[in-house]
Amino acid sequence: MTSDPILLERHGLKPDEYQRIVDALHREPTLTELGIFSVMWSEHCSYKSSRVHLRTLPTTGPRVLQGPGENAGAVDIGDGLAAVFKIESHNHPSFIEPYQGAATGVGGIIRDIFTMGARPIALLNSLRFGPLDDPLVRRTFAGVVAGIGGYGNSIGIPTVGGEVGFDESYSGNPLVNVFCLGIARADDIIKGVASGAGNAVYYVGAKTGRDGIHGATMASAEFDEKSSEKRPAVQVGDPFMEKLLLEACLEVMKTGALIGIQDMGAAGLTCSTSEMGSRGGAGVEIDVSLVPQRETGMTPYEIMLSESQERMLMVVKRGREAEVEQIFEKWDLHAVRVGEVTTDGRLRVKNRGEVVAEIPNRALTDDAPVYRRPMAEPAYIKNAQQLSIASLGKPAASADAFNRLLGSPTIASKRWVYRQYDHMVRTNTLVLPGMGAGVVRVKGTRRALAMSVDCDGRFVYLDPFAGAQLAVAEAARNVACAGAQPIGATNCLNFGNPERPEIMWQFARAVEGMGAACRALEIPITGGNVSLYNETDGRAVLPTPVLGVVGLVENAERVVRRAFQGPGDVIVMLGDTREELGGSEYLKVIHGLIRGVPPALDLGREAALYRVLIAGAAAGLIRSAHDCSDGGFAVTLAECSIDTGFGAEVDLPAVPSSAAGFGDIATLFSESASRAVVSVSVEREAELLALASREGVPARRIGLVGGDRIRVAIDGRRVLDESLAVTQRIWTTAIGRYFEPARAIA
């Protein structure tokens, strides 16, 4: 009966996968077992299409305390402390129900961090939407932002940074990637393992309801016009419950009474029991009738597959149960003994004593299917990489292009967004959102952590290998601009349907690029998440492998911000500009094109730039530093001026162009890699230039901070002369104007 094709299709299982289930069990599965296999073998839980590629990523390094495979990764930050961090997607739920989808994404990533024994201290997010002129997109965008705020604000973890991008490809499939970082004592990191036969298995947190059943399976399929009918598969978040759970779990962890703990996220009770057992080389037996239930008449199938939020599974040392129960009692939470650890390596599920499922843990985890899916270079690539600047027609007037770029929602101020996030709670936020990397201090030490999430999907679309490298470089560069040494990374790989060879090719090439860049820059990837099937009606999103990089600042007092600090400072350009308009914001906004090849990246030069930025910050030389990427030099300069209101006057050398009349455009708007705009006091200019020269980084004094205008000349010829106040207004109101009258945006 369980081999019925319709039943299999509903469970997202292919006939050959069904045969594998029969082989693993040596019999036909029960319906409950079929449900368990279907979620554990879903793309979301098993990484079956991506695993062979992910294995190639660099995951080790001297600072790595925990690599991939646990709830989150961890790196050593000195003083006996660890930074525990991870990024995860909640794209599909956020499309179906923006507020709750985004909110539960935040809830999920926070649980991943505190299950490791870390106190979460910072959130970031990387978001993508369609163009804001579409009312449906506005609804999704506003809902996602409100949902992220609603959860993070309530639980009291600051959202200190992130990025938001807009492109048509995300209209029917927004991306909501959330990153969380916490601090733990390195010796106290707790893992998701079940071990020690006879140790009690506890269920803690919210009651189980029928919400979210098959959420993991939903996240492993494409959308079509019927997707809105999948609403019951989206969960509802309760940040208050999670706040209690967070405090209670951290309190319990301090007692040393826990063997292991795991969040019940995707695939709920099923995933936590089988993964914990598998990691500990043990079995887990539970009785679902003991699970606290919100609804009556729930079947074992429903209880095992529910994705109700704010729940945890814990294994408690024998004899310490009362201690643990007492702490949960204090926080008015359920802590119910639902089973125990066994020695047989099996997941055994009972209902009032009767066995309803019994599966070897490894069949659900390590032995889940792994696919080496066929790959083929997409047909569009060769054509899309062709870009003839001459064929663009007349170049835009510099001032016009400058204003339009600053008013493009992808570039413009995201204040409308981050104003809705509590970004200051916990009193660690040294750099406010919207200013490059988010930076938080680590209380009790002199150190600070900088973090940035980045990816330009256009670059990846045009060349997945190069684009993914550029994503690594941009995120690490942002962190280095703050004066931080990049020490670890987490990735969130958002792609289309992996069963299409051209998507799989994009994925594989991007992972290769990411791995190569991380190896060269010595940034290990300690974990992450893959989100496939990001397409609607057969149209995939721009391939978007987001990279979150964490960096360490030794002296928190030397953190560098992007804004100019005062008139009279010297502006120095680090790095070289070439005519590199392929995939640029200029090309997209002014000519409506995604074309050409992404900017060239020399990883050696990139690393040298970081050394200058980090040493310059540590020596107190660099007064401000801003990564020069999206929108090119002109936009970067404007952003340095806008935050503190100090204008600038600069003179740049002309960049040779391949087409008549495009020299100014190339100089102002090229997105060449490995560049930063920094400022330095007049007295220390020579010192900075000497530092750059020692590292072999091109450095050039281009002008001075001051005045109330942005004035740019090329080889002495003035090409931009804009009022800072006007520039500021264009930049700050670009997103808010879609939503409310000007008054509330000011």
Add this chain to the structure above:
Amino acid sequence: MKFAVVVFPGSNGDHDAHYAAKHVLGQEAEYVWHKDTSLGGADAVILPGGFAHGDYLRTGAIARFSPIMQEVKKFGEAGGPVLGICNGFQVLLEAGMLPGAMLRNRSVKFQCEHVIVKVEQTDTPFTLACRPGQLLRIPIAHGEGNYYAEPDVVARLEKNRQVVFRYTNAEGVATDNANPNGSVSNIAGLCSEARNVVGLMPHPERACELALGSADGLVMFESVVRAVGEAVGGHFSRTLLA
């Protein structure tokens, strides 16, 4: 002196208030759990920011029933300095220790940003170190900070000089543009008639160190340290301020 920081389930500014009192000011500070029935001999009580009990009903509506609130009331009635910050202010309103109520921000959105408030009264334990009319740049972070009271109540508050903090522009003028949430008469914070219970929506505990963008909130903590220090027997009394 010793601060008691009350922890409700859902408080999230408790650590910040504790840190400001203990590590920035160098005073003693203890957490007091909401189910406790003693303030542990504290000289001043802080009800911190957050979302007590999730704020699913009305902000602060359930917290007022917590056992510790009986003690906080007694402490306040005896003249002890009590500071309610953000959600703590909301709890003081719900508990009837200060008049009025909170509505949703007129933007109908959560707002987190620095604002300017003017200190209008300096005869409270939390403002006595301020200059009259001093402008403080401190952050807000709330979705329901739109203070409302009936016109006669507002008139009484003004007459009794109970409006301690008002949202103003950089020139100290209480304009509508400077009002972040729609509060009646730009009211950002109040004191009780006896002046020892103070509530405000902005977060002074988040503005105690320049590294965080502003140290303007520190003066409020310094005020209460002085108030307690000058008070006989460690308890604040109104006469000492007069």
